[in-house]
Amino acid sequence: MKRRAYLDFLFIFPCVFAFLMVIIVPFGIGIYYSLTDWNGVNPVINFVGFKNFTGMFREPQFVYSFLATLGYTAINVVLVNVVSFILSLLVTGELRLRNLYRAGFFVPNLIGGIVLGYIWQFVFNNVLVNMGATLGIGFLQKSLIADKNTVIWAMSLVNTWQYAGYIMMIYVAAIQSIPASVLEAASVDGANYFVRIRRILMPMVANAFTITLFLTLTNSFKQYDLNFALTNGGPAMRFMGKAIRASELLAMDIYKTANAANRMAEAQAKAVVFFIVLVVFSVTQVYINKRKEVEA
């Protein structure tokens, strides 16, 4: 048996080693840097304690980005899941060409976030504005991504368009694994379509909800590429008495602190806070969802 344990370790070693070197060690170094005044280049590094952590919450842009990211995540978790769940019901139903639709809804997910961002930028800035002007639709005449009140919603819309197809596939797989007999039995007992979905189908796919909610939550929280290509943080707005960018989510704020301003340690401190918040949210979510899962 001893020999066996030794062998196990040998097989797992490459992965453990790689994980240690590229995740655990840099993570530790990152936490160390967050307590210093490192600028990314200077070899002289001074320890400054928790100054970076206390400073960031007095910075209007960071506070705003934090709140905007929470809002963006909330919108997305709801929107993506509602849309993808409805889509999955459609494409597992009696629809003709349903395989074509499945593929079709999934395709936006294959386009990279940057390309997609630029395409939608064109749609928002040119196509919709021209449509609004021609058809006389008031709210479309100004680009939705140039208005501080609508830009987060516009981003959520694009994210939903991109991501709903992917989440839909997870629901489709879960729905298909439900034994047909269960739904038929309910049907014979006189349950109508909506009752069947609410009382049978949704509890049966609860394990899929755990996964999809986790994915949409972490994905929206970490949003960067779409944010970068679609708005790059614009437009400007006033918050806590200072001019800031109205669609700069947390990941982008961290990036700009690190690379445009060369304040690497501050960015690192923000990243640590970002990590903690994301872990708290996602662990809570998984815990709650896990309790609701049932076995067939």
Next chain:
Amino acid sequence: MRKLLSLVLAAAFLVGLTAVPAMAEDVEVKVFQLKVEINEAITAFAKRYSEATDGVTVTVETLGGGADYGGALKAKMASDSMPDIFMIEGIGGYELWKDYLADMSDADWVKDTDLYYAPEGKVVGFPIGIEGFGLGYNAEILEKAGIDPATLTTLSATKAAFEKLDGMKDELGLDSVVSVGTSVSGGLWWVTSQHVFNAFYAGYLDYNDSSVHDNALKGELDKERLTAFANYLKMLYDYSNPDILVNGNYDAQIAAFAQGKTAFITQGNWIDPSMKQLGATFKMGFVSHNFLEQESTGLYIAPPSYFVVNAKSSPEKQKAAIDFLNHMALTEDGHKYMVEEAGMVPAFKSVKLLPPGDFSKALVEANARGGNYNWYFGQNPDGFNQNTLGPIFELLATDGDVEAFVNDVTAAFQSIAK
């Protein structure tokens, strides 16, 4: 690309090899430079110079286009093979290489330019070329509207021209009077928060007068001057196409001007090749950013990088290196190299050749005329122009509140003052 680069480097190396053994007794001047796009031109020029000059051989080595020039230069220093002529880009390189920079105050080329680099009084940098910006205009549209660009030298003249053009928009086929972008999302924040704002730092001052910018960095901003600038900026915004102003990107901004949909544009001479590409055939030029009533024709001109001579090379090599730079600045052959072969706008007044683009030509004329203004935005702390000023400049475009703008900019500079 990498292949091409290595090919170019290999070619430069070969040229060097063939040139050296021919004249064993020569003083060899080694040039190490970072502009990949001028590599062929400067290599050929060095070869011509070496052949024509007895006792001197100039060899060129190029490293740039994303490669780590600064790192390579440090490696050369460590291995005791420092070049005799190398490049710095400004105050950062100056601080780093201070001890290696020879004093060229007495060199002949210095008398032929205002754009030498002398951060602490002595001349250390030879401007390799210049770039510049101002308020670009479409001469054809101005002529149709009966406006002579030479008269646009004060705020009221510029304002009157804007008003007149705005009233004739339909006749002239204009979308808006001026093409200006300030959007964070379109990536045009630098047009206003760096370039146009440079007028506040440098406008109406002597070329080397950095007092306004120095004071700004100390958190002291002249409210009257800043308000005047803010009103000027708001005027540019008011007479621009709002779609380009807050949503547009670089392509949209220059396309509107190239297609004759605007009479003015806030850009620099680097758009010349794009103008040609977009098929703009009208005549173009620059007027100054006139935010005061004081007369001014100055443009905002500065060299992107400088040749410096290594002070630790032997005196003969230093002399040969300075002679080489003199030849570049003061002879017809040197002018031909700078303008026609390397495609740059030379910083020297004696240059008679004109670059092909209209905006570049305008720079040459302005440089010969004098009375231009320096660039200071590059001396702000990293990220300040983009992260802090960018949103403030965009906010003025959406809410039009000049007073808030003045307060925001003042507060922004106070927050970075030491």
